[in-house]
Amino acid sequence: MARNGVKLGTALLRGLGRKCPCCGEASAFRGYLKVVDTCPSCDTPLSLYPTDDGPAYLTMLLIGHVIIAPAFFFPVVWQEPQVTIPILIGSIGALTLAALPFVKGAFLALLWYLGLKHAR
Ligand SMILES: [Zn+2]
Secondary structure: OEEOOEEHHHHHHHHHOOEOOOOOOOEOEEOOOEEOOOOOOOOOOHHHOOOOOHHHHHHHHHHHHHHHHHHOOOHHHHOOHHHHHHHHHHHHHHHHHHHHHHHHHHHHHHHHHHOOOOOO
16 A cells, blocks of 8 residues: 555655655755645645644653663662662653654654544
8 A cells, every 4th residue: 555656664764754755855844843834845735634742652652661661671770769760861851852853754654644634
């Protein structure tokens, strides 16, 4: 199955690169997280796809697993919690903010691929 001749994997990779999932030519974002209204290259109406809070939840889920799960395998992390907990929380925050634009791009690509637009 493909949408506009674009396979799901291609669309997701374009989204991870913050590019338009349809053409892969132009950026799908203006600024940090704001989706462009329409793709300047192919006129796909990207703002019709409601990413809402989905990328934030998904990013926190992924980063939480990357940071918290390994911490349980290293007991030394919990021997000085007044030092390690702020480091863990800061790391989760920084990595979440770093990953969020790329996860949002992939999420936008998934919504575009599935054709899940705002109901109007
Ligand atoms: Zn495009």
